[in-house]
Amino acid sequence: MTEPLIRAENLHKTFASAGTRKTRVPVLRGISLDVHPGExxxxxxxxxxxxxxxxxCLSGLxxxxxxxVRLAGHELGTLGRGALAAVRRKHVGFMFQSYNLIPSLTARENIAxxxxLARRPxxxxxxxxxxxxxxxxxxGGHRPGQLSGGEQxxxxxxxxxxxQPDIVFADEPTGALDTAAGSEVLRLLRASAGAGRSVVVVTHDLEAAALADRVLVLRDGLLHQELRRATPEQVLEAITLAGAVA
Incomplete structure (x- = not known):
């Protein structure tokens, strides 16, 4: 099997509790996973x-x-801020639910x-x-305000x-879209996985989850279950079980 593009081992992450900095709330509690090229x-x-x-954490943000976390051969925890930013620019594409487009730039200018910023031709x-x-x-000549949510x-x-990143990360990419626009976005994400490029998507959308080669089900900061080539019904059952057990 090929070397994974992402290898995470025993990840732990806590955040300060609301109202006090002394109490830390565990969010990730020892997650390990691999993501392979084309997956x-x-x-x-x-x-x-x-x-x-x-x-x-997987993307270095x-x-x-x-x-x-080892991403495209780089141990992220050993890198300084500048080196980490360089690795992200070279290997990572990130899609946010809020699009993060610059309102004053055209679609073409946003893409460029x-x-x-990376000073690449x-x-x-x-x-x-x-x-x-x-x-x-x-x-291409329209600004974000002239585009629908699906177009943005x-x-x-x-x-x-x-x-042309090696890894695309997407955080709830269809959360703000209607069914038709969301389906088109999912088709594009599915099509972008392959030829060595991997896609990792966080989603509440059962159809989106079922498009993946693998589905990782989290519960209380732990990897609860892994499904392969799952149907939307199987994903729903796994999430329901995880919620009931949590």
């Missing part, structure tokens, strides 16, 4: 189970209290922004190809695809 993995579980925190052809991949080739999320996907 789509979804992370599901009851609210408060640690899904988004896990995603942020949050540091864990203990344990290790990560390359500009990018071409109009590459940007237009990314727009075409998400079905927005005629909307597709611009966010195009921005990630134009970066």
């Amino acid at each position: 789509m993995v979804s992370v599901v579980g009851p609210s408060g189970s640690g899904k988004s925190t896990l995603l942020y 949050e540091s864990s209290d203990s344990g290790s 922004l990560p390359a500009r 990018t071409s109009r052809t590459a940007i237009d190809r990314a727009l075409a991949d998400v079905g927005l080739v005629d909307r 999320q597709r611009v966010a996907i195009a921005r990630v695809l134009a970066m």
